[in-house]
Amino acid sequence: MLKSLTIKNYAIIDHLNFNPGEGLNVLTGETGAGKSILLGALGLVLGNRADLNVLRDPEKKCVVEADFDISKYDLKDFFLEQDLDFHPILTVRREILPVGKSRAFVNDSPVRLDLLNRLTTHLVDLHQQFASLDIYRRNYQLSLLDAMAENRSIRRRYSDFFQKWQESRSKLEELMEVEREAGMEQDFIRFQFEEINELNPQAGELEELESQLSMLENFENIKLGLSRIDSTIEGSPNSLEILISDLLRELQPLSHCSKEISDFTQRLQSVRIELSEISREANMLNDQLEYQPEELGMLKNRLDEMNRLLKKHRLDTSEQLIELSRDLEERLKKYSSVADEIEDLKSESDELFKTLRKEGKELSDSRAKAARKIEEEACRILKDLAMPNARLKIELSESDEPQPDGLDRVRLMFSANKGMGFRDLKEVASGGEISRLNLAIKSLIAGKIQLPTLIFDEIDSGVSGDVALRMGRIMKKTALSHQLIVITHSPQVAACAQTHFYIHKSNEEEKTSTRLRQLKEEDRMHYVAVMLSSDPPGAAAVENARELLQTK
Numbered sequence: 001m002l003k004s005l006t007i008k009n010y011a012i013i014d015h016l017n018f019n020p021g022e023g024l025n026v027l028t029g030e031t032g033a034g035k036s037i038l039l040g041a042l043g044l045v046l047g048n049r050a051d052l053n054v055l056r057d058p059e060k061k062c063v064v065e066a067d068f069d070i071s072k073y074d075l076k077d078f079f080l081e082q083d084l085d086f087h088p089i090l091t092v093r094r095e096i097l098p099v100g101k102s103r104a105f106v107n108d109s110p111v112r113l114d115l116l117n118r119l120t121t122h123l124v125d126l127h128q129q130f131a132s133l134d135i136y137r138r139n140y141q142l143s144l145l146d147a148m149a150e151n152r153s154i155r156r157r158y159s160d161f162f163q164k165w166q167e168s169r170s171k172l173e174e175l176m177e178v179e180r181e182a183g184m185e186q187d188f189i190r191f192q193f194e195e196i197n198e199l200n201p202q203a204g205e206l207e208e209l210e211s212q213l214s215m216l217e218n219f220e221n222i223k224l225g226l227s228r229i230d231s232t233i234e235g236s237p238n239s240l241e242i243l244i245s246d247l248l249r250e251l252q253p254l255s256h257c258s259k260e261i262s263d264f265t266q267r268l269q270s271v272r273i274e275l276s277e278i279s280r281e282a283n284m285l286n287d288q289l290e291y292q293p294e295e296l297g298m299l300k301n302r303l304d305e306m307n308r309l310l311k312k313h314r315l316d317t318s319e320q321l322i323e324l325s326r327d328l329e330e331r332l333k334k335y336s337s338v339a340d341e342i343e344d345l346k347s348e349s350d351e352l353f354k355t356l357r358k359e360g361k362e363l364s365d366s367r368a369k370a371a372r373k374i375e376e377e378a379c380r381i382l383k384d385l386a387m388p389n390a391r392l393k394i395e396l397s398e399s400d401e402p403q404p405d406g407l408d409r410v411r412l413m414f415s416a417n418k419g420m421g422f423r424d425l426k427e428v429a430s431g432g433e434i435s436r437l438n439l440a441i442k443s444l445i446a447g448k449i450q451l452p453t454l455i456f457d458e459i460d461s462g463v464s465g466d467v468a469l470r471m472g473r474i475m476k477k478t479a480l481s482h483q484l485i486v487i488t489h490s491p492q493v494a495a496c497a498q499t500h501f502y503i504h505k506s507n508e509e510e511k512t513s514t515r516l517r518q519l520k521e522e523d524r525m526h527y528v529a530v531m532l533s534s535d536p537p538g539a540a541a542v543e544n545a546r547e548l549l550q551t552k
Helices: 035-045 076-081 113-120 131-136 138-149 152-199 205-217 219-233 240-257 259-288 293-312 318-384 431-446 465-478 491-495 521-532 539-551
Strands: 002-010 013-018 024-028 062-069 089-096 102-106 109-111 124-127 391-403 406-415 453-457 483-487 499-508 511-518
Touching (some): 002 035, 013 035, 024 491, 035 062, 035 089, 035 453, 035 483, 102 113, 109 113, 138 431, 152 318, 219 259, 240 259, 293 318, 318 391, 318 406, 318 465, 491 539, 499 521
Parallel strands (some): 024 483, 024 499, 124 453
Antiparallel strands (some): 391 406, 499 511
């Protein structure tokens, strides 16, 4: 619960301390005295955005600090998750600097506004003057149903699956977009790969093709050259083999004469053997060579195709062409893996959707039961608030697709008077009727939520007299389980307070300042009487105030 609120240099507030107690706290005062300004300052420590224009003295910083007693609320895990120190008394501070910057602190540790907002949503529910419009909003209506149904665990499970489903869908859409954008590129890469793969180049093939083609194009000259090798070495009367043999016959008998002659003899013998081997191999090759015109055409075609691909891809060798083929194949596999991943994600998303629908159906069933209970209990409270014929109907239907807060569409239907059919709430309810309905519903769910502090800003707007007194009593009953802070112009509601604060303006040194003081019991009669009549109040108003305070 809120233990204290200190405000410095904010709007028309120079320095103000607010120390509400347990139970029902009421703030009253003349219009423009600063009640809404106080709530605006409180909004800063709840994580609202700051405005530099709120600085009373533009040369000084604005400081708003609040202390909350959180000893009875299970918030230790939140502090642990956010790496913040936990203390039973939580101190939240906002500072607005003259340069326009805003800073937020939790137990003196600097924090971001979104974290501050998430923390304080566990602490304070702020119902402001025109927040009755909230009751027309779908998410607010669903939160009422969930509070009544105590759907926290179901809602958390649903939210977890919804987030997973959304993440799966988002990733699936991204991959499908990648696939769409890559479609033309993939077709081009596949064409290149298939073109090279159809050629099926081999390592060293370019050089081999060029060699084979050169031999076929020079076939006759090669045959002639091979034949001349044979005839020159062994196949004629004056062949080299005969000449060398003659030389050996002359030199061999003289080999013993000198080492040099012996060496010449051995070398000539080696030459004769080598020439004989050359002649034999030339004969074999000559016998093997056959001229095939069709092979010449095939070789030319293949070499032309390989050179075309080499030129197209700016490569030099068949090995490089093979490497390119492998790279293209790997890229195609990646595209294929994207397609496989898309199929896997589709299956995952479908399974998550089924689970989400199942969790959503459980949430919807729970809400339907809570709706019937709210309808019944709200009408009972409205009878106590002088609306004996009021009827509320909460219609639930299924959304077109899952939403972050469930599968439901919700519509509040209302009938204020006997004989009137149900119509949409915003079409039939007056301001006073909406105020009473809001209070009825909030008092119903107050016992279901763990918010330590509820703040009502003129929730009693549009009602007066006995109805206002009954509203005050309902608020007092609600305050048995929550700290309740109420800003009101109603003397009947003010009379029900356990702690009464009076807010007013003070003109000092040509400046207007907001002042706040807690009224003692003897002072309350005077200020309630002023609310009933005028200042100073008449005797009748004082007597009426006494009766209100005695019968509260």
